[in-house]
Amino acid sequence: MTDVIDLGEFGDAFRRDPHPVYARLRELGPVHRVRLPPPDAHHETWLVVGYEEARAALADPRLAKDGSRIGVTFLDEELIGRHLLVTDPPQHTRLRALVSRAFTVRRVEELRPRIRRITDGLLDAMLPRGRADLVESFAHPLPITVICELLGVPEVDRAEFRRMSTEAVAPTSAESEYDAFVRLAAYLTGLIEDKRCAGPGGDLLGDLIRTAGEDGDRLSPRELRGMAFLLLIAGHETTVNLVSSAVLTLLRHPGQLAAVRADPGLVDAAVEETLRHEGPVENATYRYAAQPLEIGGTPIEKGDSVLVGLTAADRDPHRFPGPDRFDIHRDTRGHLAFGHGVHYCLGAPLARLEARTAIRTLLDRAPDLALDGPPGDWLPGVLMRGVRSLPVRW
Ligand code: HEM
Numbered sequence: 001m002t003d004v005i006d007l008g009e010f011g012d013a014f015r016r017d018p019h020p021v022y023a024r025l026r027e028l029g030p031v032h033r034v035r036l037p038p039p040d041a042h043h044e045t046w047l048v049v050g051y052e053e054a055r056a057a058l059a060d061p062r063l064a065k066d067g068s069r070i071g072v073t074f075l076d077e078e079l080i081g082r083h084l085l086v087t088d089p090p091q092h093t094r095l096r097a098l099v100s101r102a103f104t105v106r107r108v109e110e111l112r113p114r115i116r117r118i119t120d121g122l123l124d125a126m127l128p129r130g131r132a133d134l135v136e137s138f139a140h141p142l143p144i145t146v147i148c149e150l151l152g153v154p155e156v157d158r159a160e161f162r163r164m165s166t167e168a169v170a171p172t173s174a175e176s177e178y179d180a181f182v183r184l185a186a187y188l189t190g191l192i193e194d195k196r197c198a199g200p201g202g203d204l205l206g207d208l209i210r211t212a213g214e215d216g217d218r219l220s221p222r223e224l225r226g227m228a229f230l231l232l233i234a235g236h237e238t239t240v241n242l243v244s245s246a247v248l249t250l251l252r253h254p255g256q257l258a259a260v261r262a263d264p265g266l267v268d269a270a271v272e273e274t275l276r277h278e279g280p281v282e283n284a285t286y287r288y289a290a291q292p293l294e295i296g297g298t299p300i301e302k303g304d305s306v307l308v309g310l311t312a313a314d315r316d317p318h319r320f321p322g323p324d325r326f327d328i329h330r331d332t333r334g335h336l337a338f339g340h341g342v343h344y345c346l347g348a349p350l351a352r353l354e355a356r357t358a359i360r361t362l363l364d365r366a367p368d369l370a371l372d373g374p375p376g377d378w379l380p381g382v383l384m385r386g387v388r389s390l391p392v393r394w
Helices: 007-016 019-028 051-058 075-079 091-103 105-109 112-129 134-139 141-151 155-169 174-198 204-210 221-234 237-252 254-262 264-277 348-365
Strands: 004-006 031-035 044-048 131-133 287-289 293-295 298-300 305-308 391-393
Touching (some): 007 031, 051 293, 051 305, 075 174, 091 221, 105 348, 112 131, 112 134, 112 141, 112 348, 131 134, 134 348, 141 155, 141 204, 141 348, 155 174, 155 237, 174 204, 174 221, 204 221, 221 237, 237 254, 237 264, 254 264, 264 348
Parallel strands (some): 004 031, 044 305
Antiparallel strands (some): 131 391
16 A cells, blocks of 8 residues: 655645655655645645656656546536647647747747836836835736737736636635636636627737638637636746746845846846746646556556646756755756646746846846735645735835
8 A cells, every 4th residue: 555645734834835845755755645735635646756757757648638538527628628738649739739839939039028018017107106015016917918918818807817817726725716717717708709709809819719720720619718728827827926936035045136136147047046946836737647657666557647746856956956045056957847748838938038027127127125024825736836925115
């Protein structure tokens, strides 16, 4: 019998700072059977915490994303529609081909001036106030404005969308999670209907509705809803946490903050080290063993679910020496914050551009930036890593 480690036993301390627990698990071995903390406390799964094993698992085709191959349906797929993170090749290859062109480094680079203008506009509104919650005033509005503009989501809808979206990725209870998915499904159906009626608008969602792929391929209505869901949610919830964690960590490391201020060319390195040290996605989304396999010598049975620990892997001392140390001068190459393999983050170039622009502009325009009290609660659940609020003054 495999020992099951109950992550719920570590209580709230695990939510605030899971790294010591992951470090202890890594010392015991690269793969563990765990029971998740609330609100997923009913769920047992395999958790991969070693870097090499995590990287291999992310690219292992025997670990399926499409739960229907072993009779599992996810809430988002059931209530909203199929999307990239619940499909495997060849369906995944087909869906990804329909959107990948919009997110290449070159296409994203064209957004640079607009991202800079949105960033400046947010700071114009925030800076005269002298103090603010950085999440509310800056880290959240920036990526949600960018992704909503890109997709063509009207401004009026964004506050309500934010509530549903955060509850879907970091639910406070199973009921509220279900409710958020039901409301998101209704919201996206309405949004797509409105776009269909509105005619061409030059945005990505409109393009996806109207245009066919090179081989005449089109998204079905459920695929369209799934795609809109994934792009909107993955396109901002994560970047919020990258910006707020980067600012929080830099403010807690004055020496490195001073180095970045003295040489803004180091902003890119600070963003990469934040991704490695406090990555916004704590664990990758579920994978399922489509056939029996071994990970790090541990037998996994067909149908078992597997969580790949991205933040755990990125603090593996065999890969990143002194992993708990935040060090903007270290070699961060190979970090797994954006995943690995065919599901590697589609939005990585966009996320990097937004975070680099945000940090560079903020440090430039708020030279006396400081913490204004402790940060808010860390998000619940095992998917996202970030704080709900970050009080700062300048
Ligand atoms: C700092 C910000 C971000 C982080 C840390 C991040 C992280 C990740 C990770 C770890 C995955 C793989 C999940 C898995 O294999 O289970 C992923 C996939 C994905 N991300 Fe991101 N992401 C970020 C920003 C974005 C943005 C801005 C977009 C906007 C388009 C985006 C869109 C996607 C999509 C569509 C996928 C699914 C790709 C596929 O299955 O082929 N992400 N992201």
